[in-house]
Amino acid sequence: MRALLLLIAAATLAAQQREEVRNPRTSPADVAAGAKTFRSHCSPCHGYDAEGGLGPRLAGGHFYHGSSDADLLNNISNGIPGTVMPGLFYSEDRIWQVVAYIRSLRASQLQPAGDPVSGRAVFRSKGCMQCHRVSGEGGRFGPDLTFIGESRAPGYLRQSIVDPSAEVQPQYWVITCRYPSGETSAGFLMNEDTYTIQFIDMEGKLHSVAKSDLKEFHTEKTSKMPSYKDKLTPPQLDDLVAYLSSLRSKAGME
Amino acid sequence: MIRFLCVLASLLPVAAQVTPERLLNADKDPANWITYSGSYRGWRYSGLDQITRANASKLKLKWVYQMPTTHTVETTPLVVDGVMYFSEPPSNVVALDAATGRQYWRYHRELPNRINTCCGQVNRGVAILGDRLFVGTVDAHLVSLDAKTGAVLWDVPVADYRTGHSVTVAPLVVKDMVICGISGGEYGIRGFLDAYDAATGKRRWRFWTVPEPGQKGGESWSGESWKTGGAPTWVTGSYDAQQNLIIWGTGNPSPDWNGDSRLGDNLYSDSAIALDADTGKLKWHFQFVPHDLHDWDAVQVPVLVDDEWQGRPRKLVYWAHRDAFFYVLDRETGQFLLGKAFAKQTWAKGIDDKGRPVRLPNIDPSPEGTIIWPGVQGATNWYSPSYNPLTKLFYLSVWENRSIYRKGEQEYSPGNRYIGSVPLIDLPEDPGHGAIRALNPKTGEAVWSYPLHTKPWAGVLTTAGKLVFGGSDEGYLFALDAESGKEVWRQLLGGVIRAGPMTYQSGGRQVVSVAAGSAIFTFELPE
Numbered sequence: 001m002r003a004l005l006l007l008i009a010a011a012t013l014a015a016q017q018r019e020e021v022r023n024p025r026t027s028p029a030d031v032a033a034g035a036k037t038f039r040s041h042c043s044p045c046h047g048y049d050a051e052g053g054l055g056p057r058l059a060g061g062h063f064y065h066g067s068s069d070a071d072l073l074n075n076i077s078n079g080i081p082g083t084v085m086p087g088l089f090y091s092e093d094r095i096w097q098v099v100a101y102i103r104s105l106r107a108s109q110l111q112p113a114g115d116p117v118s119g120r121a122v123f124r125s126k127g128c129m130q131c132h133r134v135s136g137e138g139g140r141f142g143p144d145l146t147f148i149g150e151s152r153a154p155g156y157l158r159q160s161i162v163d164p165s166a167e168v169q170p171q172y173w174v175i176t177c178r179y180p181s182g183e184t185s186a187g188f189l190m191n192e193d194t195y196t197i198q199f200i201d202m203e204g205k206l207h208s209v210a211k212s213d214l215k216e217f218h219t220e221k222t223s224k225m226p227s228y229k230d231k232l233t234p235p236q237l238d239d240l241v242a243y244l245s246s247l248r249s250k251a252g253m254e
Numbered sequence: 255m256i257r258f259l260c261v262l263a264s265l266l267p268v269a270a271q272v273t274p275e276r277l278l279n280a281d282k283d284p285a286n287w288i289t290y291s292g293s294y295r296g297w298r299y300s301g302l303d304q305i306t307r308a309n310a311s312k313l314k315l316k317w318v319y320q321m322p323t324t325h326t327v328e329t330t331p332l333v334v335d336g337v338m339y340f341s342e343p344p345s346n347v348v349a350l351d352a353a354t355g356r357q358y359w360r361y362h363r364e365l366p367n368r369i370n371t372c373c374g375q376v377n378r379g380v381a382i383l384g385d386r387l388f389v390g391t392v393d394a395h396l397v398s399l400d401a402k403t404g405a406v407l408w409d410v411p412v413a414d415y416r417t418g419h420s421v422t423v424a425p426l427v428v429k430d431m432v433i434c435g436i437s438g439g440e441y442g443i444r445g446f447l448d449a450y451d452a453a454t455g456k457r458r459w460r461f462w463t464v465p466e467p468g469q470k471g472g473e474s475w476s477g478e479s480w481k482t483g484g485a486p487t488w489v490t491g492s493y494d495a496q497q498n499l500i501i502w503g504t505g506n507p508s509p510d511w512n513g514d515s516r517l518g519d520n521l522y523s524d525s526a527i528a529l530d531a532d533t534g535k536l537k538w539h540f541q542f543v544p545h546d547l548h549d550w551d552a553v554q555v556p557v558l559v560d561d562e563w564q565g566r567p568r569k570l571v572y573w574a575h576r577d578a579f580f581y582v583l584d585r586e587t588g589q590f591l592l593g594k595a596f597a598k599q600t601w602a603k604g605i606d607d608k609g610r611p612v613r614l615p616n617i618d619p620s621p622e623g624t625i626i627w628p629g630v631q632g633a634t635n636w637y638s639p640s641y642n643p644l645t646k647l648f649y650l651s652v653w654e655n656r657s658i659y660r661k662g663e664q665e666y667s668p669g670n671r672y673i674g675s676v677p678l679i680d681l682p683e684d685p686g687h688g689a690i691r692a693l694n695p696k697t698g699e700a701v702w703s704y705p706l707h708t709k710p711w712a713g714v715l716t717t718a719g720k721l722v723f724g725g726s727d728e729g730y731l732f733a734l735d736a737e738s739g740k741e742v743w744r745q746l747l748g749g750v751i752r753a754g755p756m757t758y759q760s761g762g763r764q765v766v767s768v769a770a771g772s773a774i775f776t777f778e779l780p781e
Contacts, residue, residue, distance in 0.1 A: 036662075036663060039662055039675060039676060040662070040664065040665075040670070040671050040672075040673060040674075040675070040676075041670055041671045043676040044372075044671070044673075044676055048660075048676055048678070078367060078368060079367060079368055081367065082324075084324075084325075084374065084375070086368065086369065086370045086371075087367065087368035087370075088670055089368070089370070089416065089667065089668060089669030089670050090667065090670060167682075168683075169682075170682070192707060193707050193708065193726075193728040193730070194705070194706050194707040194708070194726065194728060194730070195730075195744075221683055
């Protein structure tokens with residue numbers, strides 16, 4: 001019994017100590033130094049601006065292997081067993097700077113100006129829901145936006161609304177297939193290899209075709225979404241961006 | 255009588271199977287595949303001709319071996335007298351019955367937690383001599399195993415893994431030595447090629463691929479940069495027994511994309527080096543890319559061919575380099591004979607008559623990014639090319655793509671990346687594409703090209719059945735007509751193919767094996 005109490009006391013102490021670990025290197029100079037280390041050592045997998053790649057995106061503040069400062073210090077220092085994430089051979093100070101840089105990315109994504117509640121009304125009244133889905137409600141042609149605030153910064157969201165073709169993810173490229181009979185079918189490209197194409201047409205039907213069965217095919221890399229540049233007032237646009245930014249997973253919030 | 259003896263020999267188990275003589279004559283024994291490239295000449299060619307352009311369409315699965323690994327599989331299996339040996343990433347080795355795929359033994363290497371490899375904890379294969387196997391490990395050791403049981407015979411450190419060294423190359427056995435290269439060009443190592451006594455693991459010689467000040471070539475590095483100069487040796491070379499020369503490729507200088515601290519040509523990075531096999535002394539070198547700023551390693555398998563060159567017989571090396579040029583060198587002197595682009599490139603006007611690239615302006619990495627063809631991964635890379643003596647063509651996997659090369663600050667610290675910023679490898683809206691290409695090695699001109707939607711990481715194999723076997727990241731294994739490039743068979747294996755196919759005989763019948771996803775697949779013709 002006494003041993004158990006001691007064990008509980010030790011565990012509580014350990015938990016407190018974990019809680020108490022706070023990054024000691026958080027000055028702007030530390031963030032800048034951390035960014036340099038990040039570019040050399042982390043960017044090959046996590047992307048130049050931590051946008052993700054082979055490794056997960058880190059800019060959203062959502063960390064699968066623990067979100068506390070102590071977790072980040074440990075994972076960057078020692079790597080994550082069972083994954084390809086290696087450890088860094090650096091002093092703790094240098095690693096704290098990387099943590100500071102990663103945290104700064106999160107800060108840059110704080111809620112923008114604008115009223116999310118009004119933005120929700122804009123979203124529901126201006127036709128967005130015909131193609132976009134939030135929490136199971138809405139259309140399927142555009143990207144699901146349920147957690148979009150976590151993966152996209154406000155500036156990106158704003159650009160996507162006023163200039164949808166500025167950057168189109170490959171899964172929203174539109175492929176048009178022409179068969180020898182003259183018939184055509186078109187839809188969003190889901191997958192393509194040397195010999196076959198998989199796509200979903202505008203009626204939601206899945207197609208898998210052999211390129212050798214087609215007369216021709218071509219892919220448009222522009223967005224099907226109309227620009228809302230002239231369809232929203234500046235306050236409406238601010239509110240809509242604020243609403244979309246607010247769509248985040250609770251798990252990623254601190 | 256000879257035929258009877260041959261049949262008898264194929265039925266009897268053979269002790270101490272792989273002698274140096276047998277390795278020298280590997281191409282005369284196509285029932286087996288006893289060294290990484292199939293023979294010392296680096297051809298990845300087999301004299302087996304039972305699978306042909308007429309019957310390859312009937313190929314069907316013989317067996318699959320699934321590896322319990324999450325790492326990319328880049329291994330080329332060896333087959334010796336009915337037993338298949340291959341490495342399983344990170345640094346394990348498996349022996350199995352080549353006829354059924356059932357396992358005899360598995361060597362599992364315990365590894366330290368913190369291992370830094372640039373591009374995955376991979377391994378490209380094992381080597382064999384007698385009844386001993388040799389494998390390199392990602393914690394930078396060279397290990398010898400009993401081929402019958404997998405028991406460790408010796409285990410020697412090649413270098414310190416905590417300074418970014420690792421061994422991913424398939425070793426090459428030459429005489430009674432194991433030739434072993436090193437990886438770590440993204441960690442500021444100083445590269446080398448080693449020879450170890452096959453019986454004891456004692457090091458016989460080391461050739462530093464980055465000379466020190468005062469040595470020949472030392473003047474090609476400014477300041478102290480030679481200490482962290484890179485030039486690793488992570489792909490298996492070839493052996494010219496007649497000249498007793500080991501011919502091997504070296505990788506990029508470190509740091510990769512910022513050369514400010516390493517002014518000069520940076521010898522012997524991005525080079526073909528020819529070493530005396532007994533002493534490790536340099537006989538000649540040819541540097542493809544002096545002062546490389548694009549990470550264009552010369553880590554390709556050297557293809558050694560004796561053929562007529564401009565009217566007289568000559569010992570040649572064929573080399574399709576990452577920089578998008580196909581080169582022909584004289585194997586006795588390293589003299590440059592030909593350099594011809596085999597893929598789109600925007601960095602050089604051409605190659606001058608000494609073999610030096612004539613660079614175009616504004617090709618260096620820049621802070622804002624410089625777009626250049628080929629991309630960081632090159633127009634080809636480490637995956638094996640093939641030479642077929644029947645068609646006299648050179649075959650390879652090709653990438654047509656570009657990268658945005660970014661230059662950044664760099665600072666060396668032991669064990670950490672030392673690269674000088676990060677290039678953007680794939681442009682999302684235009685990720686590039688690939689091909690399997692046949693070149694006329696006399697001119698460097700393409701004879702045919704088999705287009706691929708994506709960029710392949712798989713080597714190619716050619717056979718006396720006049721077939722080319724290749725694979726794609728899409729997961730297809732395919733067989734092409736070696737003369738026309740026409741596809742005669744393909745099979746989706748459902749996982750990326752990032753290894754070279756090989757072929758052997760099982761029960762007197764030709765089969766083809768390749769690693770795909772986390773498995774080894776073996777195909778045969780119906781009875």
